Amino acid sequence: MKVSRIFGGLVLTALLLAIPWIVPDDYILHLIIYAGFFVMLASGLNLLVGYMGQLSLGHGAFWGLGAYCSALLALKQGWPFWLGLPAGGLLAAVFAILLGRLILKVRGHRFVIITLAFQIIIQLVHYNWIGLTDGQNGLAGVPSPTLEIPGVGKIDFFSKTNFYYLILVFCVITVYVCYRVANSRVGRALEAIRENEPLAESVGVSAFRYSMIAFVLGAFFAGLAGSLYAHYTRYISPDVFDFLHIVEMLTMVLLGGRATILGPVIGALIFTGLPEALRFVPNPFWGLSWAPGHLVTSKALPAELQLMVFGLILLLGVVYMPEGIVPWVRKRFGRRPVAQAGEEAHPE
Amino acid sequence: MELAIQLTVQGLIIGCSYALIAIGLTMIFGLMDIANFAHGEFYVLGSYFAFTVAKMFTLFESVIANYFLGFIVGTFATIGFGVILDRLIFKRLRGEPLLTATMATIGLSIFLANSIQAIWGHWPRQMPSPFGLDPFIWGPVVMPPVRLFVLVVTGLCIAIFHFLLRHTRLGKAVRATFQNRESAALVGIEIDRVYRWSFATGAGMAAIAGIMLATFMPMDPVSGGFATLKAFIVVILGGMGTFVGAIVAGLGLGVMEALGGGFIASDYKDGFGFLFLILFLLFRPQGIFGEE
Numbered sequence: 001m002k003v004s005r006i007f008g009g010l011v012l013t014a015l016l017l018a019i020p021w022i023v024p025d026d027y028i029l030h031l032i033i034y035a036g037f038f039v040m041l042a043s044g045l046n047l048l049v050g051y052m053g054q055l056s057l058g059h060g061a062f063w064g065l066g067a068y069c070s071a072l073l074a075l076k077q078g079w080p081f082w083l084g085l086p087a088g089g090l091l092a093a094v095f096a097i098l099l100g101r102l103i104l105k106v107r108g109h110r111f112v113i114i115t116l117a118f119q120i121i122i123q124l125v126h127y128n129w130i131g132l133t134d135g136q137n138g139l140a141g142v143p144s145p146t147l148e149i150p151g152v153g154k155i156d157f158f159s160k161t162n163f164y165y166l167i168l169v170f171c172v173i174t175v176y177v178c179y180r181v182a183n184s185r186v187g188r189a190l191e192a193i194r195e196n197e198p199l200a201e202s203v204g205v206s207a208f209r210y211s212m213i214a215f216v217l218g219a220f221f222a223g224l225a226g227s228l229y230a231h232y233t234r235y236i237s238p239d240v241f242d243f244l245h246i247v248e249m250l251t252m253v254l255l256g257g258r259a260t261i262l263g264p265v266i267g268a269l270i271f272t273g274l275p276e277a278l279r280f281v282p283n284p285f286w287g288l289s290w291a292p293g294h295l296v297t298s299k300a301l302p303a304e305l306q307l308m309v310f311g312l313i314l315l316l317g318v319v320y321m322p323e324g325i326v327p328w329v330r331k332r333f334g335r336r337p338v339a340q341a342g343e344e345a346h347p348e
Numbered sequence: 349m350e351l352a353i354q355l356t357v358q359g360l361i362i363g364c365s366y367a368l369i370a371i372g373l374t375m376i377f378g379l380m381d382i383a384n385f386a387h388g389e390f391y392v393l394g395s396y397f398a399f400t401v402a403k404m405f406t407l408f409e410s411v412i413a414n415y416f417l418g419f420i421v422g423t424f425a426t427i428g429f430g431v432i433l434d435r436l437i438f439k440r441l442r443g444e445p446l447l448t449a450t451m452a453t454i455g456l457s458i459f460l461a462n463s464i465q466a467i468w469g470h471w472p473r474q475m476p477s478p479f480g481l482d483p484f485i486w487g488p489v490v491m492p493p494v495r496l497f498v499l500v501v502t503g504l505c506i507a508i509f510h511f512l513l514r515h516t517r518l519g520k521a522v523r524a525t526f527q528n529r530e531s532a533a534l535v536g537i538e539i540d541r542v543y544r545w546s547f548a549t550g551a552g553m554a555a556i557a558g559i560m561l562a563t564f565m566p567m568d569p570v571s572g573g574f575a576t577l578k579a580f581i582v583v584i585l586g587g588m589g590t591f592v593g594a595i596v597a598g599l600g601l602g603v604m605e606a607l608g609g610g611f612i613a614s615d616y617k618d619g620f621g622f623l624f625l626i627l628f629l630l631f632r633p634q635g636i637f638g639e640e
Binding site for chain 1: 377383437440441444445446447448450451452454455456457458459460461462463465466470573577580581584588613615616618619622623625626629630633
């Protein structure tokens with residue numbers, strides 16, 4: 001058992017390190033890097049959504065804040081990436097503390113709507129504060145990160161292979177921290193609050209305090225992911241605040257398996273890959289004509305049909321597989337009994 | 349001063365649509381305890397159904413007759429669609445945890461919004477306007493007929509809704525279920541029927557809002573998400589689960605946005621509602637009419 005786990009770990013490590021040589025082309029590596037951002041986002045979000053059971057629709061705001069903070073510092077102040085990165089994370093964390101003081105006592109539907117309101121206010125500011133963010137045009141020319149190691153030389157993360165290792169390191173850190181937090185007093189407190197908040201409070205577990213820890217930690221990782229994202233794509237616009245991105249993150253957490261460490265990671269990989277896989281589906285409406293003058297000429301599945309499939313998967317997924325993929329697979333094929341991961345007490 | 353009056357009137361018109369959408373949302377919310385993120389899609393669907401009848405079929409010579417046929421067909425088609433959705437999806441979501449139910453309705457909203465784009469195209473459409481442009485003028489108030497129409501129809505809708513709720517058996521059943529689900533079921537009220545028809549009525553009201561606004565604004569297939577959001581703000585500001593609250597907050601939000609957009613900053617027009625939401629949360633979390 002023990003030996004097999006060590007062996008498995010070694011194989012996984014070797015696999016992760018070898019990925020740039022395994023994947024056939026740059027585009028797939030690009031997708032894997034993209035999945036890496038979402039691993040960071042979904043893992044952080046999982047602390048609040050999975051472990052504490054509070055649905056936050058504002059996570060994208062922290063991602064965008066980190067991205068804009070780091071990009072602006074690099075472009076306007078000439079800060080190097082290695083200072084902009086923690087600045088992005090910290091700015092997101094500060095916003096989370098301020099917002100958290102207002103909203104973390106709220107529960108249920110109000111919490112859902114208010115986190116979304118926060119996200120939209122932040123988005124509006126980024127659209128309209130033209131002097132700072134250049135509005136809809138976005139910020140172009142964000143520099144790629146470089147790293148000087150004395151004796152080794154300069155590593156430029158402009159190449160996808162190098163950036164893959166950078167994002168891999170941050171993903172591993174994020175997942176490891178989330179793992180430690182989830183299996184600590186904090187994680188247990190969050191689950192206690194999820195299962196029965198008055199009972200948890202009555203034995204001295206402060207829901208406000210622990211939800212703040214989860215909220216701020218998630219925001220910090222989202223800020224870091226945002227900063228990495230800005231320096232990877234080298235262009236950001238207020239579209240990073242798009243509602244669809246938040247839905248994607250939540251889908252990764254919920255359908256991957258909330259309140260599990262592996263769930264958001266698997267979810268991020270699947271739901272970054274899904275739109276790409278759908279591109280190979282032929283367009284069923286090709287050659288048809290809706291209205292006079294509107295002949296469907298695209299042979300690839302158009303965006304709206306892709307999103308229809310995504311919406312349907314989300315709808316059917318949460319209804320028919322509420323625990324998510326990872327707990328479901330474990331229940332089916334696992335030897336170990338799973339801790340009460342995705343199961344929630346029904347409110348009846 | 350004249351500008352303020354004019355802006356207030358404009359705000360009231362938009363506020364009418366907020367109120368109509370929010371009434372349905374309040375009903376689904378109070379009865380099923382579901383935050384329906386797909387509710388704004390009814391508003392869009394209604395206008396596209398009406399558009400199909402009024403612009404694509406054009407059964408009559410006159411634009412007005414086509415529009416009103418579209419109005420009626422669009423409203424009832426959306427009500428029928430609401431019944432179907434209730435059977436297929438919302439029936440299963442009742443009693444599910446918040447996380448599941450909310451994400452399912454978000455999935456549904458993405459599905460519907462993109463279906464609308466796949467069917468009617470993703471470019472904005474313009475409904476042929478059945479009304480003339482000569483405005484009515486009362487002192488400082490200048491009112492094009494379209495806007496008067498919106499005010500009158502909204503008033504009528506609310507009056508009919510009030511009548512149904514107060515003076516019919518089903519309305520009584522809805523009120524009883526609103527107060528206490530279990531007790532209502534215990535005294536023999538068919539809860540599923542209450543849910544189905546209140547859901548469909550809410551869908552129909554959102555459709556009416558969409559069909560009316562389409563006469564003076566281009567129809568945008570992706571505006572459903574924003575309509576949902578605005579309606580949610582209204583529901584929370586009004587105090588979750590009160591119809592009077594939804595109506596007052598809806599009109600109030602419309603006026604506030606118009607005044608704020610006119611006098612403070614038009615770029616942030618849509619942000620005022622969200623700001624109010626956060627302020628209310630700080631100082632009066634139960635909303636205008638809510639009780640804690």
